[in-house]
Amino acid sequence: MKEPQSIATLASRFSMLPGVGRKTALRYAYAVIDLTDREVEEFCESLKEVKHSVKLCSQCGNFTDSDVCDICLSRQSKQICVVAYPKDVTAVEKTGAFNGVYHVLHGTLSPMNNRTPDDLNIKTLMTRLSGVEEVIIATNPDVEGEATAVYLARLIKPLGIKVTRIAQGISMGSELEYADSVTLSQALGRRTEL
Amino acid sequence: MKEPQSIATLASRFSMLPGVGRKTALRYAYAVIDLTDREVEEFCESLKEVKHSVKLCSQCGNFTDSDVCDICLSRQSKQICVVAYPKDVTAVEKTGAFNGVYHVLHGTLSPMNNRTPDDLNIKTLMTRLSGVEEVIIATNPDVEGEATAVYLARLIKPLGIKVTRIAQGISMGSELEYADSVTLSQALGRRTEL
Numbered sequence: 001m002k003e004p005q006s007i008a009t010l011a012s013r014f015s016m017l018p019g020v021g022r023k024t025a026l027r028y029a030y031a032v033i034d035l036t037d038r039e040v041e042e043f044c045e046s047l048k049e050v051k052h053s054v055k056l057c058s059q060c061g062n063f064t065d066s067d068v069c070d071i072c073l074s075r076q077s078k079q080i081c082v083v084a085y086p087k088d089v090t091a092v093e094k095t096g097a098f099n100g101v102y103h104v105l106h107g108t109l110s111p112m113n114n115r116t117p118d119d120l121n122i123k124t125l126m127t128r129l130s131g132v133e134e135v136i137i138a139t140n141p142d143v144e145g146e147a148t149a150v151y152l153a154r155l156i157k158p159l160g161i162k163v164t165r166i167a168q169g170i171s172m173g174s175e176l177e178y179a180d181s182v183t184l185s186q187a188l189g190r191r192t193e194l
Numbered sequence: 195m196k197e198p199q200s201i202a203t204l205a206s207r208f209s210m211l212p213g214v215g216r217k218t219a220l221r222y223a224y225a226v227i228d229l230t231d232r233e234v235e236e237f238c239e240s241l242k243e244v245k246h247s248v249k250l251c252s253q254c255g256n257f258t259d260s261d262v263c264d265i266c267l268s269r270q271s272k273q274i275c276v277v278a279y280p281k282d283v284t285a286v287e288k289t290g291a292f293n294g295v296y297h298v299l300h301g302t303l304s305p306m307n308n309r310t311p312d313d314l315n316i317k318t319l320m321t322r323l324s325g326v327e328e329v330i331i332a333t334n335p336d337v338e339g340e341a342t343a344v345y346l347a348r349l350i351k352p353l354g355i356k357v358t359r360i361a362q363g364i365s366m367g368s369e370l371e372y373a374d375s376v377t378l379s380q381a382l383g384r385r386t387e388l
Contacts, residue, residue, distance in 0.1 A: 003284060004259045006247045010240040016229060017222045027371075028211045030281055032244050033257065035210060040245045044238040046204040050226050051234045053200045063227065065198045087224055090197060177221075 003029075059128065061104035061121040062086050077101045078133040082125065082152065084108050084140060088176050092138060095185040100136075103128065108144035109151055117151065126155070134162045136191055140176050141166075153194040164191040197223075253322065255298035255315040256280050271295045272327040276319065276346065278302050278334065282370050286332060289379040294330075297322065302338035303345055311345065320349070328356040330385055334370050335360075347388035358385040 003011075007029045014025035032040065056062070057069035063086045064070070071089075079100030083089055089102050105120045129135070135156050139145035153163045166187040176184070197205075201223045208219035226234065250256070251263035257280045258264070265283075273294030277283055283296050299314040323329075329350050333339030347357045360381040370378070 004248055004257050006240070006243045006259060007257065010244045013237045013240045016233065018225050029244065031212050032241060033248055035245070037245060039210065040241050043207045044241055046200065046207045047226060047234050047238055049200045050204045050223065051231060054198055054227055063198050063201065065200060
């Protein structure tokens with residue numbers, strides 16, 4: 001005997017989320033039964049809303065509800081912090097240690113996965129560099145993140161712009177998204193020139 | 195700076211699920227952006243489907259898509275296993291150690307939370323007892339589960355029916371839902387008469 005078909009189906013949907021295994025997915029599916037009709041309705045609306053209203057900022061590439069994101073609109077800075085993913089912007093912002101603007105690559109260079117510079121949001125970055133004094137590269141401290149940092153440094157340094165890398169205060173192999181704010185804050189403070 | 199409004203809203207929806215904190219909820223919300231439109235559509239349909247199609251079996255009270263659940267339809271048994279929640283049926287079924295039918299109370303007695311016998315699915319249980327030889331009470335081995343077991347035993351034993359309790363092989367204070375199949379299987383095998 002198994003759970004009702006509709007529960008099994010909903011569980012399989014939850015399984016698409018990161019880190020959700022079969023048991024957790026079933027637990028979520030059963031929990032949905034206890035939600036009110038209104039809550040389920042709102043849940044659905046939010047799911048669709050995210051797909052329809054979330055766009056990429058035309059300047060930095062971060063997620064936004066409008067054409068240009070809040071950070072690009074409200075900040076003038078000669079420092080650009082380059083990150084791989086939008087979630088990394090959230091992580092750096094949480095430290096409060098950086099007041100500049102961001103640029104989201106939406107990935108890292110990875111020959112293994114066939115991700116070349118053309119697949120990353122690099123062209124727009126190059127158009128944003130006039131007047132910029134420093135580009136801080138805050139990709140993850142893993143092989144792909146390092147490769148991306150080196151690639152960008154070679155591209156940008158010839159333009160006379162300082163290119164720095166967040167300090168390896170974050171342990172090798174870990175992910176930026178999960179770093180605690182103190183560690184990430186230190187890594188920003190101790191950044192080294194490439 | 196915060197995440198876009200629609201992301202924050204969706205994250206708050208995910209927070210309604212059991213064990214999902216703010217960070218996990220945000221992670222799920224960001225993951226939804228990477229789903230296809232079709233996947234989001236299917237996700238919504240499944241959410242609503244569960245709310246609309248999942249009913250309670252008119253006999254045992256377990257979740258089902260039809261009027262009577264698969265177990266009640268397919269099994270004739272003189273043993274009824276009484277559990278607090280539908281997820282506990284899944285747990286017991288997984289052991290393969292029980293071939294009888296179930297009865298789902300949808301809760302346990304709890305004076306603290308104002309849950310009295312009238313709030314539980316007990317009346318239907320009493321109507322199912324003719325011809326039954328044994329009622330196995332498989333509520334959690336915690337205060338409320340024990341109280342419910344004692345209450346049911348007092349109600350059912352006078353009818354000349356054997357009332358048993360799953361053995362306390364499961365450690366006190368833990369939850370049935372998370373027990374491994376071996377432990378739960380042993381607890382069923384060593385059940386003691388109340």
